[in-house]
Amino acid sequence: MSQEPQLDPVLATYRKSIDNIDAALIHMLAERFRITKMVGDYKATHELSPADPAREREQIGRLRALALEADLDPEFSEKFIRFVIEEVIRHHRLAQNG
Numbered sequence: 001m002s003q004e005p006q007l008d009p010v011l012a013t014y015r016k017s018i019d020n021i022d023a024a025l026i027h028m029l030a031e032r033f034r035i036t037k038m039v040g041d042y043k044a045t046h047e048l049s050p051a052d053p054a055r056e057r058e059q060i061g062r063l064r065a066l067a068l069e070a071d072l073d074p075e076f077s078e079k080f081i082r083f084v085i086e087e088v089i090r091h092h093r094l095a096q097n098g
Contacts, residue, residue: 032084033091039092043096060082
């Protein structure tokens with residue numbers, strides 16, 4: 001069984017970069033959810049539907065195109081954004097049901 005070197009400086013540098021990216025992703029998601037909470041509150045106050053299928057389709061298409069430009073699997077990007085959208089809609093429904 002090969003043992004992973006704990007003090008490999010190259011590996012440590014890569015991992016530090018990954019850790020920084022992961023932290024940035026969490027902060028970006030937190031900011032996104034702060035904003036979508038405001039959207040949900042607005043929709044609840046104005047009795048608007050928590051879901052907007054046309055907007056969702058538009059966003060998915062836009063993000064798939066961005067994924068292709070970034071050399072990222074568009075299927076992965078779609079799965080990711082669908083997961084986020086579903087969570088946002090769930091929060092919106094909770095806001096509307098009080």
